[in-house]
Amino acid sequence: MTEVTPAVSESREGPVAVLTLQSGPVNALSAALREGIRAAVERAEADQAVKAIVLIGGGRMFSAGADITEFGKPPRGIVLPDLLNRIEGARKPVIAAIHGNALGGGLETALACHYRVAVPSAKLGLPEVKLGLLPGAGGTQRLPRIVGPRKALEVIVGGAPIGAKQAAAMGLVDEIAPEDSLRAHAVAFAERVVAEGRPLTRIRDREDRLAEGRDDPGLFDAFRRENARRLRGFEAPEACIACVQAACTLPFDQGLAFEREQFLKLVSGSQSAAQRYVFFAERQTARIPDVPEDTPTRPIAKVGVIGAGTMGGGISMNFLNAGIPVTIVETKREALDRGLGIIRSNYETTARKGRLRPEDVETRMGLLTDTLELEALKGCDLIIEAVFEDMGIKKDIFSRLDRIAKPGAILASNTSYLDIDEIASVTSRPGDVIGMHFFSPANVMRLLEVVRGARTERDVIATAMQIGRTIGKIPVLVGVCHGFVGNRMLAERQREANRLILEGVKPWDVDRVIYEFGLPMGPFAMSDLAGLDIGWSRETNKSESVRDLLCERDRRGQKTGAGFYDYDAKRNAMPSAVTEEIIATVAERQGVRRKAASDQEILERCLYPMVNEGAKILDEGKAIRASDIDIVWINGYGWPVYRGGPMYWADSIGLPKVLERLRAYEAEYGDAFKPSPLLERLAAEGKGFKDL
Numbered sequence: 001m002t003e004v005t006p007a008v009s010e011s012r013e014g015p016v017a018v019l020t021l022q023s024g025p026v027n028a029l030s031a032a033l034r035e036g037i038r039a040a041v042e043r044a045e046a047d048q049a050v051k052a053i054v055l056i057g058g059g060r061m062f063s064a065g066a067d068i069t070e071f072g073k074p075p076r077g078i079v080l081p082d083l084l085n086r087i088e089g090a091r092k093p094v095i096a097a098i099h100g101n102a103l104g105g106g107l108e109t110a111l112a113c114h115y116r117v118a119v120p121s122a123k124l125g126l127p128e129v130k131l132g133l134l135p136g137a138g139g140t141q142r143l144p145r146i147v148g149p150r151k152a153l154e155v156i157v158g159g160a161p162i163g164a165k166q167a168a169a170m171g172l173v174d175e176i177a178p179e180d181s182l183r184a185h186a187v188a189f190a191e192r193v194v195a196e197g198r199p200l201t202r203i204r205d206r207e208d209r210l211a212e213g214r215d216d217p218g219l220f221d222a223f224r225r226e227n228a229r230r231l232r233g234f235e236a237p238e239a240c241i242a243c244v245q246a247a248c249t250l251p252f253d254q255g256l257a258f259e260r261e262q263f264l265k266l267v268s269g270s271q272s273a274a275q276r277y278v279f280f281a282e283r284q285t286a287r288i289p290d291v292p293e294d295t296p297t298r299p300i301a302k303v304g305v306i307g308a309g310t311m312g313g314g315i316s317m318n319f320l321n322a323g324i325p326v327t328i329v330e331t332k333r334e335a336l337d338r339g340l341g342i343i344r345s346n347y348e349t350t351a352r353k354g355r356l357r358p359e360d361v362e363t364r365m366g367l368l369t370d371t372l373e374l375e376a377l378k379g380c381d382l383i384i385e386a387v388f389e390d391m392g393i394k395k396d397i398f399s400r401l402d403r404i405a406k407p408g409a410i411l412a413s414n415t416s417y418l419d420i421d422e423i424a425s426v427t428s429r430p431g432d433v434i435g436m437h438f439f440s441p442a443n444v445m446r447l448l449e450v451v452r453g454a455r456t457e458r459d460v461i462a463t464a465m466q467i468g469r470t471i472g473k474i475p476v477l478v479g480v481c482h483g484f485v486g487n488r489m490l491a492e493r494q495r496e497a498n499r500l501i502l503e504g505v506k507p508w509d510v511d512r513v514i515y516e517f518g519l520p521m522g523p524f525a526m527s528d529l530a531g532l533d534i535g536w537s538r539e540t541n542k543s544e545s546v547r548d549l550l551c552e553r554d555r556r557g558q559k560t561g562a563g564f565y566d567y568d569a570k571r572n573a574m575p576s577a578v579t580e581e582i583i584a585t586v587a588e589r590q591g592v593r594r595k596a597a598s599d600q601e602i603l604e605r606c607l608y609p610m611v612n613e614g615a616k617i618l619d620e621g622k623a624i625r626a627s628d629i630d631i632v633w634i635n636g637y638g639w640p641v642y643r644g645g646p647m648y649w650a651d652s653i654g655l656p657k658v659l660e661r662l663r664a665y666e667a668e669y670g671d672a673f674k675p676s677p678l679l680e681r682l683a684a685e686g687k688g689f690k691d692l
């Protein structure tokens with residue numbers, strides 16, 4: 001084997017040169033790898049004895065695409081589009097042999113090759129849109145030429161990878177190779193291409209599949225309309241659509257130039273910078289300074305869930321989906337049956353939509369055992385309590401669990417506010433107690449706050465983080481405090497939103513400002529959706545707040561057809577005169593001075609206190625790093641990923657500016673806006689949360 005560069009190794013199989021990409025864990029197409037591929041291809045082309053070239057990934061995958069760390073820095077070496085034009089223009093057939101992932105620039109490299117062979121488990125995709133980018137190395141021009149513009153839009157704008165078999169059905173892969181002999185198969189394929197004298201099929205020369213877009217130019221606007229809700233606020237999807245459209249109307253080289261221009265605009269923009277930050281931030285959450293990666297974990301083969309309500313049911317589904325048996329406990333048969341019914345009907349709905357095979361509904365339900373006996377949890381490795389938010393009830397359950405659970409079982413609470421240490425104190429094994437705070441709907445939302453108690457053992461933390469990833473969540477480690485990271489910050493926003501409406505700002509105006517910022521809904525629409533009567537009772541709540549009065553009039557949110565808003569039969573929200581009247585009554589009673597607020601003020605007063613609270617959370621060590629807070633807000637509350645999370649957003653505004661506004665509001669409204677010492681210090685030092 002000859003070492004051409006450290007990034008690519010070359011070997012020979014008869015007349016076939018096999019070039020193996022050898023660059024880090026994912027073969028990111030760094031400058032070194034790009035140069036390595038160019039040199040190796042040119043060598044193979046120049047070598048008379050070589051008749052065909054196979055490009056294959058060493059290690060886990062073909063390639064995860066462009067090296068994301070290079071974006072935003074001055075370009076080095078050959079740029080990817082030029083390298084791919086060079087490969088496509090080669091005079092000898094180049095065959096991509098794909099295993100693991102071929103993503104982004106990785107798939108674009110494969111598209112520049114003349115043929116593609118893949119193993120069945122390979123995943124192919126163009127996820128650039130998720131980084132606020134587009135496939136800027138010819139992907140938007142080549143893919144539609146091979147799969148047609150309609151499918152190309154789905155792949156490029158959707159960003160989700162597809163399996164090799166589906167790719168083969170689309171014509172994207174020429175041949176499926178056996179799982180364990182990709183290299184040999186690709187070499188044999190290359191020899192056949194040579195022996196049969198097959199032509200060099202360059203995707204750039206194909207026009208036939210573009211007819212679909214030329215005959216029906218309306219398909220692009222239809223796609224825009226169909227996806228408007230999902231794509232709201234994002235810049236990259238529109239650029240992707242425009243590029244695919246350009247593929248249908250412009251000659252290939254002009255299409256490439258248009259794509260390049262669009263790519264350069266996106267890569268230097270704020271949205272992509274934020275989305276790239278989030279990519280790395282998400283991976284950072286796994287790093288816990290005092291719980292190293294090699295910390296042993298406890299095996300989790302059986303899970304117990306206490307409570308078959310909305311949360312307990314959703315939590316159970318996560319484990320069933322991952323093939324882990326669950327025993328679910330309730331106190332009453334009725335509640336248990338209702339919970340099981342909801343789980344089944346959720347699965348049946350998914351199956352009806354074609355996203356789950358009908359037989360899998362039964363497989364998953366078959367993993368679920370229901371019981372009214374807490375003792376039935378004695379064999380479980382992990383038990384998650386998901387009952388009513390009441391310390392007394394939780395303590396009672398944990399002291400019983402302490403007697404029932406086997407030694408070494410992890411005892412978790414799904415509490416969203418309560419003190420894990422107090423819960424742990426009633427057991428003889430506080431080291432095994434931890435918080436696992438899921439977000440509703442628990443089978444859908446990706447965030448999992450893992451709450452570390454004062455005495456939680458390290459292997460318990462490592463296990464909770466790992467099992468969280470196994471069930472497809474993004475676990476973030478947080479410390480014990482009221483509401484942990486997410487809800488503690490949310491409370492700040494809610495308080496200010498409530499103050500704003502008493503001053504006379506309409507709830508729908510607060511919601512509009514938050515929605516236009518990019519969150520899925522504002523605080524009042526969210527309250528109506530969740531139900532205003534959560535934690536409210538006629539006996540204990542004394543007609544003091546707007547919420548109390550709304551609930552007393554049976555305006556308890558969407559479920560009762562009215563809350564802050566009025567709802568029609570289709571649950572469309574409409575501003576409500578009744579709510580306005582209630583707000584005016586409460587404001588008068590409390591003597592709140594009525595005043596107008598601009599959209600900017602609404603935004604600042606709702607979001608800056610959240611940032612300030614985030615700074616306090618960091619100062620108290622309740623989150624490991626600012627980017628963890630951002631990941632909580634993006635995955636638990638729908639903070640727009642293109643704004644990178646509240647802490648990143650504050651950095652992008654500049655902390656001195658945030659500080660100045662907090663001080664101004666503090667002068668008017670008092671302590672609620674008092675800047676945190678950390679924020680003050682960072683602003684004074686000209687630093688941001690990113691520098692911590």
Ligand code: TC6
Binds near residue numbers: 026067068080081
């Ligand atoms: C593009 O291609 C644009 C083209 C146009 C150009 C003109 N670059 O995720 P993992 C790191 S845009 C740099 O833990 P997995 C990652 O940070 C790109 N680094 O592994 C981590 O580093 P750490 C389009 C990268 O097996 C390590 O590699 N492509 C890149 O769970 C391992 O990663 C994508 O968006 C990269 N491209 O998942 C794909 N990729 O160990 C991005 C990974 O220091 N990648 N790293 O923390 C992925 O989605 C996943 O990495 C994966 C593997 C599914 C490939």
